[in-house]
Amino acid sequence: MHTLRLKKPIAFFDLETTGVNIVRDRIVEISVVKALTNGETEIRTRKINPEMPIPLESSLIHGIYDDDVKDAPTFKGIARNLASFLDGCDLAGFNSNRFDIPMLVEEFLRVGVEFDVKNRRMVDTQRIFHMMEPRNLAAAYKFYCGKTLTNAHSAEADTLATFEVLQGQIARYEGVTLTDAHGKVTEPIKNDIAALHELTASRIIDFAGRMVYNDKGEEVFNFGKHNGKRVMDILKNEPSFFDWMMKGEFPLDTKRKLTEIKLRALTQR
Template identity: 30%
Template sequence: MNNQPGSERNLKYIMNRLFSLGLKREEVPAGSPGSFQHEAWIRKILKEKASKRADLKTRLEDILFIILDTETTGFRPEHGDQIFSIAAAKIKNFKVVDQFSQLINPCVKIPEEISILTGIFEEDVKNAPTLDEKSEAFLRFLSGGMIIGYHISHDLAFINHFLWKRYRSSLKQPALELALITERLVGSETFETLDSAASYFNIECRNRHTAEGDVLIMAELWRSLLRLCKEKGIETLEDLYVTMK
């Protein structure tokens, strides 16, 4: 039974909800409200954050891209599959400016075939924090940029499933699919896997099928694609969206 006073539980829930929507701790003023009677204040803050996102005319080198990858126990979060590793890297103007990596205790069994593929076994995560315990840290890291990844819908499905169950919310920023961008920019091949895209650009695949390793491979791929964008005269976010159609 939770013996935490009701008002304190309510305030903690509200703060976690705000953080899950991308609000940073320093943006929450002292004496924040302890109930949702101040929804107008919440909407105002979140609207201000949304207004800072890149618009279509923003040059690609000025956009903060956040490469994201997860390792999961299966493919169906709605059936109980869970994240057991998460990693991300921030890239701006061709440079990796920050990184995040964390093993997660999924609180469910990691299938043997998944452990063999990733090299991560149950003993590696049994003392790791749960996703709930690390949610504020990784949501802070993901906020304020445009998410990008290979088969990113898989990663977003797991994160948003968690956020909906825990906070009745979801990630708000836009996301780009690296596989699609690669195929549109190259124009002559399909790239069903990250390995195939990396091979095309002569990128070495180290620590493949680990979240941290795959993020670094994707970072190299994204830099290669940004250079290709320059060669093709694709300068803004709008140019990139047109290319992806």
């Protein structure tokens, strides 16, 4: 039985991949721990054939080699069942907002399976950890749970550790106040998934981070020559930049979000 107060299921998950490039790399293993509102959990772990060679440097990290996945299903083969398993779930992980969720969304987009994250809360335990105790997952597990993480970089071990870490973070920090650089006092950590989403994921527009919200809540570019400039303004004044991004090596999720902003701009004219 877990101690999280949940209004809907939340799926903790971890990916092992061929590399860290969202556009070019692929998933080789996924593990999901689905925490249910009744306190029960469901665990699913499986290897995936990435349909490309696994670089040796990646295999040396997670221990998965080409022979281990040659008979495994492709992501396309499991996509619909996985989407069904995650249906109605919020999402959580360790560094999940910057890597695991963007990678998973990209894989779903590639195979044409709908996986909308708009109505899901997203909780990144690394974001909480780095705010409160800047280290890595093994250190977080030792610090919050008093245990040594064995089988690190095994998707299931990392996922179960992340699940326990969030519970440990809530137990340690719920009710603890923080004072920011402007003197504002807050209690950021609450046993509430919506509040934790707001803390760790509220500034996300596209998962690659090419666009973010500024302090005024406006969508701005987060890279290149237009860094810090409003997306709406650039789309209006330099339409060729939209075409360049759509033809460039950007994740499908980034292109989709940019297109949504462009369509919204057109309807506001």
